[in-house]
Amino acid sequence: MTDLGETTLEIDLGALAHNYAYLKKRLHKDTLFLAVVKAFAYGSDMVSVATKLQELGVDYFAVAYVKEGVLLRDAGITVPILVLHPQPKNFGELIDRCLEPSVYATRVLDAFIAAATQKKQADYPVHVKFNTGLNRLGFKADAIPGIAEKIRAQKAIKVKSLLSHLAASDDRDQTEFTQGQITKFREIITRMSSALGYLPICHLLNTSGVLHYPEAQFTMVRSGIGLYGFGNDANIDQMLRPVARLSTVISQIHHIAKGESVGYNHGHIAQNPMITATLPIGHADGIGRQYGRGRAAVVINGKQAPIVGNVCMDMIMVDVTHINCEEGDSVVIFGAEQSAEQFAHAADTISYEILTAISQRVSRRIIQ
Incomplete structure (x- = not known):
């Protein structure tokens, strides 16, 4: 077949819609869906993908860094956007664009409270990340009393969600480890919601988690690679379409x-x-x-x-x-x-x- 074109990455939004629908069918009716569109929507086109998913009714987006969230806001995305790995130097811009930070360490929590207070915010939504075994980002469970005390002592921020991240949800040989993470997260939810006096949104599952651990959907799930056509499982891949x-x-x-x-x-x-x-x-x-x-x-x-x-x-x-x-x-x-x-x-x-x-x-x- 002759083609007088050039090197091209085609992005099939119909395939994206198919994958979103497939994953949604695996969820309870009331479970919220957060679409991960970081890294240019896994190397494709972040604005086109996010725009399509917003049309399809996705509940949340997640990006890695503030500048990714800014790009989406400038493109007209209005759905809430969680920034998974924000840096304190970008907190002012984050607030100006109505982005929502994941706070994963005391330094980050303190810095964001200060930034939100300076900008005269009230109940600004933040997402508190806990480390249940991945050992990458997140508070340990023993930090809950101190976190809750800091949050109760001010009015600038309010916890929108509690989250953690599975380390091996795609590996069926690691089921015991994953179940341990799920149990730890359930305990964190109980303790943190009791300390705060309310129950935020809770989310733990990634794509493989959605497919293998449906009992742990909580109130929201996060999907990245599944939206783009891959389920970390050959049988699931046959049900998805590469974007x-x-x-x-x-x-x-x-x-x-x-x-x-x-x-x-x-x-x-x-x-x-x-x-x-x-x-x-x-x-x-x-x-x-x-x-x-x-x-x-x-x-x-x-x-x-x-x-x-x-x-x-x-x-x-x-x-x-x-x-x-x-x-x-x-x-x-x-x-x-x-x-x-x-x-x-x-x-x-x-x-x-x-x-x-x-x-x-x-x-x-x-x-x-």
Whole structure:
């Protein structure tokens, strides 16, 4: 198939709607749905994805940093936005854009109370994060008395939700550990709500949690990777639709003699005469060097073409010796022909990494 285009990431909003509907069906009728759209909506297009989800009726968004929330507000997103990892220096801008911070440490709580007080806020919504075993961010349960005392002693903020994060919800061999996290979170909810005098929204489950631990939905769930078409489970993946499709074109075809090398540092030595195709995509576009030297392959005219030698900054070379193709033909890195999970697995990594790695210099095409 001839394609006179360029390297393009297609974003299928119909697939996004399908995945959202599939995940919603796994929830109780009253369970709120928080969509995680950080990292450019997992490497796709944050504004287009958030706009579509807002139209579909999502209850909350989550981003990692304040500047991501600002981008959404400037694009007209009005749904509440939780900032998962805010930094105190950005609290003024966060408040100005009506973003809601996750507070995960005493330093952050103190700084946000001060910022909200300075801006004359009352009952500004904050989300208190607890560490139940991931050991990344969050208060330990023994901090509850001190947290509650600080919050009761002022009027600038009010706790909108309590949250924690599962460490291994996708691993069925870690069920006992995950159940332990769920139990810890239930205890935290009881103690914290008693200390506050009210029960905030509570959320623990990520995509794999929604699929494997439906009894722990509480009042809200969070989904990221599932919205984009991956459930960390081959059976679930069949029920979802990949939102992103990365394709490029063949720039040039070379006939390589036996003994000749291909690419930087003689990354590949031809053991026999071969034909290679050069593609306009490289590690500056998100295809890291770990995919080179035959580990991963692209799809050309329905056939696998292994990456040959080292990945360059702007180009990769692939083996097309046994593929009928020509310059200008379309090439699929991941999509329906080969999932991002399959492409990533070849280099011993995960779909999250390849999806979020796709450079912003790659053209985006939104499919409605």
